[in-house]
Amino acid sequence: MSTDTTDPARHRNGNRRRDRGRTPDPERERHLARRRAQRTRALRPWLLLAPALAVLAVLLLWPLLRVVLLSFQDYGLRQIYTGTSNYTGLDNYRTLLGDSALWSTVLPNTVVFAVVCVALTVITGTLVALLLQRLGTVWRVICSTVIMMAWAMPAVTGTYVWIWIFDPLNGIVSGGLDSLGLIEPRETNWFTDRWSFYAIATLNVVHHGFPFVAITVFAGLLTIPRELPEAALMDGANAWQRFWKITVPTIKPVFMVVTILSTIWDFKVFAQIYLMPGGSGSNPDIFNLGVWSYHQSFVKNQYGMGSAIAVLLTLLLLAITVAYIRALFKERDEL
Amino acid sequence: MATTPTPAPKTPPAPAPKTAAGTAGGRARRAGPALAVAALLAFSLFPVYWMVSSAFDPGAGTRGASVLPSGFTLDHFRYVLDTGDFTTFLANSALVGAGTVLLSGLLSLFAAVAVARFRFRMRTKVLVMILIVQMVPLEALVIPLFLQMSDLGMLNSLLGLTVVYLAFSLPFGIWTLRGFVAAVPREIEEAAYLDGCGWWRMFRSVLLPLVAPGLVATSIFAFIVAWNEFIFAFTFMQDDSKYTAAVGLHRFFGQYSTDWGAVMAGSTLITVPVLIFFVVVQRRLAGGLAAGAIK
Numbered sequence: 294m295s296t297d298t299t300d301p302a303r304h305r306n307g308n309r310r311r312d313r314g315r316t317p318d319p320e321r322e323r324h325l326a327r328r329r330a331q332r333t334r335a336l337r338p339w340l341l342l343a344p345a346l347a348v349l350a351v352l353l354l355w356p357l358l359r360v361v362l363l364s365f366q367d368y369g370l371r372q373i374y375t376g377t378s379n380y381t382g383l384d385n386y387r388t389l390l391g392d393s394a395l396w397s398t399v400l401p402n403t404v405v406f407a408v409v410c411v412a413l414t415v416i417t418g419t420l421v422a423l424l425l426q427r428l429g430t431v432w433r434v435i436c437s438t439v440i441m442m443a444w445a446m447p448a449v450t451g452t453y454v455w456i457w458i459f460d461p462l463n464g465i466v467s468g469g470l471d472s473l474g475l476i477e478p479r480e481t482n483w484f485t486d487r488w489s490f491y492a493i494a495t496l497n498v499v500h501h502g503f504p505f506v507a508i509t510v511f512a513g514l515l516t517i518p519r520e521l522p523e524a525a526l527m528d529g530a531n532a533w534q535r536f537w538k539i540t541v542p543t544i545k546p547v548f549m550v551v552t553i554l555s556t557i558w559d560f561k562v563f564a565q566i567y568l569m570p571g572g573s574g575s576n577p578d579i580f581n582l583g584v585w586s587y588h589q590s591f592v593k594n595q596y597g598m599g600s601a602i603a604v605l606l607t608l609l610l611l612a613i614t615v616a617y618i619r620a621l622f623k624e625r626d627e628l
Numbered sequence: 629m630a631t632t633p634t635p636a637p638k639t640p641p642a643p644a645p646k647t648a649a650g651t652a653g654g655r656a657r658r659a660g661p662a663l664a665v666a667a668l669l670a671f672s673l674f675p676v677y678w679m680v681s682s683a684f685d686p687g688a689g690t691r692g693a694s695v696l697p698s699g700f701t702l703d704h705f706r707y708v709l710d711t712g713d714f715t716t717f718l719a720n721s722a723l724v725g726a727g728t729v730l731l732s733g734l735l736s737l738f739a740a741v742a743v744a745r746f747r748f749r750m751r752t753k754v755l756v757m758i759l760i761v762q763m764v765p766l767e768a769l770v771i772p773l774f775l776q777m778s779d780l781g782m783l784n785s786l787l788g789l790t791v792v793y794l795a796f797s798l799p800f801g802i803w804t805l806r807g808f809v810a811a812v813p814r815e816i817e818e819a820a821y822l823d824g825c826g827w828w829r830m831f832r833s834v835l836l837p838l839v840a841p842g843l844v845a846t847s848i849f850a851f852i853v854a855w856n857e858f859i860f861a862f863t864f865m866q867d868d869s870k871y872t873a874a875v876g877l878h879r880f881f882g883q884y885s886t887d888w889g890a891v892m893a894g895s896t897l898i899t900v901p902v903l904i905f906f907v908v909v910q911r912r913l914a915g916g917l918a919a920g921a922i923k
Contacts, residue, residue: 334746335748337742337746337827338742338743338745338746338748338751339742339748341738341739341741341742342738342739342742342743342754344735344738344739345735345736345738345739345798345802346739346754348735348791348794348795348798349758349761349795349798349799351776351795352773352776352791352792352794352795353761353764353769353795354761355772355776356769356772356773356776357761357764357768357769357772359772359775359776360768360769360771360772363771363772420664421668424661424664424665424668427661428661428665432665435669436665436668436669438907439668439669439672439673440668440672441906441907442672442673442676442903442906443671443672443673443675443676444906445852445899445902445903445905445906446675446676446679446899446902446903447852447855447856447874447898447899447902448856448858449856449858449874449877449895449898450679450874450877450894450895450896450898450899451675453679453877453881453891453892453895454675454676454678454679454892454895455675457678457679457682457888457891457892458675458678460888463888465678465694465695468694500671500672500675504672557762557763560765561765561766561767561768563766563767563858563859564858564859567858567859568858568878568881582765583765583767583768586767586768586771587767587770587859590770590771591770591863596771599771600771600772603765603767603768603769603771604768606765606768607764607765607768610763610764610765611760611763613763614759614760614763618756618759
């Protein structure tokens with residue numbers, strides 16, 4: 294709205310200069326008043342945005358820049374105490390990209406885990422949303438209350454509960470399988486093996502993440518006009534066809550948003566890994582990028598190296614987000 | 629717990645059976661949701677149940693596992709509340725949570741109105757920037773934010789932690805509320821102007837009530853960020869008295885053996901406020917999400 298005012302404004306400026314020194318005429322007064330109003334109107338969005346943008350700039354953008362700067366330094370305890378900086382160019386990245394652990398362990402752990410979690414979260418959430426839609430009021434309220442509970446459980450306590458469930462000594466799964474004679478009593482520790490470790494982490498993350506998808510997709514389902522699926526039903530479309538031909542295209546933006554957010558969340562899962570046995574560094578097999586970065590920084594005091602790993606994770610997410618945004622823009626011309 | 633529930637009392641407009649085999653299909657159609665509901669309830673509830681049950685179970689951690697608790701005791705809770713400052717930790721979490729909810733609700737509503745109601749140059753750029761900063765992996769920022777908070781003298785301070793959580797919850801808040809503000813019909817606002825309302829008056833008495841459900845959703849998100857966050861609180865808070873509950877709980881976690889009764893009692897104390905919060909606001913949340921989506 295404000296962009297197309299530049300021309301008239303210039304025009305009025307010219308008028309004003311010519312009018313200088315004359316008796317105030319109502320025409321000019323009106324022009325000035327309108328210009329003032331236009332200026333406040335142009336300023337208002339920025340005033341409204343200012344506090345939020347200031348917080349984001351100081352606490353997200355500047356630190357983001359700083360982590361990039363740190364990643365080019367050999368920044369350790371000495372640098373913290375002396376306050377000096379020691380730029381070493383691309384050394385950290387060279388070491389990082391030359392580390393075989395990155396390619397064989399950390400990157401696969403991060404990417405495969407995230408992809409599996411996102412897929413399972415979105416599929417489970419969508420199925421639950423479709424279920425909620427089919428249920429009557431009473432069961433719908435019961436089910437949505439219960440999935441709220443799964444959502445409400447903090448990641449930290451949720452993680453402790455999953456560890457307790459799979460505890461090798463007294464956990465209910467070990468106990469159950471033991472009494473069925475399926476495992477050697479008290480000898481199977483799922484937390485030491487990379488695959489079973491991440492299987493438990495996946496359960497944890499999907500359990501915590503699917504309610505958001507379910508509630509959001511359910512809200513989206515409510516927006517689909519009743520006539521659409523009814524018409525398709527008349528035409529003899531089965532449930533599968535109705536879902537893919539009507540539901541998915543109609544609420545595609547909703548699916549895009551929940552997928553973007555799940556992807557972003559699942560790539561940077563941290564506490565759920567860090568708090569599990571071995572997750573804080575004693576078992577390098579289960580490092581993901583986030584945990585590795587934290588370990589390098591706060592355990593080994595190699596902040597520069599930790600920052601380089603953090604930058605790598607950020608770049609990975611940036612690439613994914615850009616891909617999503619382009620797809621989103623293709624869907625809707627305007628955000 | 630998850631006994632097979634009776635089939636949903638009311639299935640939505642039952643599609644007329646197309647063939648004679650319709651009855652069998654109909655039974656399957658009714659049994660399907662019942663099974664799905666049972667599976668859903670089991671998967672969602674079991675961890676919550678197991679946490680609470682272990683917290684009250686005198687044998688938690690020492691006996692072999694069974695689904696039913698072996699008795700009832702408050703000893704785990706007594707132990708957790710008497711050991712150290714767990715009540716202080718809970719109070720710290722509540723303080724940080726309340727601060728984050730209030731500030732992020734206010735700031736994200738302002739920003740959402742700006743991007744949803746005004747067309748200004750850079751609008752799209754601002755929106756994309758907000759989406760991108762939300763993508764920034766927060767643990768990537770632990771290192772620089774640690775140094776930043778140290779520079780600002782806000783390390784080991786609850787206010788510092790609140791401000792950090794505010795930054796984390798703002799992008800989501802702005803994106804969510806943007807939709808809600810955009811869903812308020814312009815005609816209502818214009819009618820308010822015609823009736824002689826000023827912009828602020830319109831904001832307060834027209835826009836605010838209509839986006840209230842969106843604010844509920846934003847508050848939930850902000851509260852959860854603040855209440856659940858572990859890594860920043862773990863890294864920034866150095867005094868025992870400044871720990872949040874999530875960090876304080878970590879202390880009950882032994883290096884070699886863990887008192888699972890105590891850990892589960894502490895976990896229950898942390899989780900229950902969130903559960904109550906969710907159950908209280910859940911109608912408004914669901915209604916709000918729906919209203920925002922429907923327009």
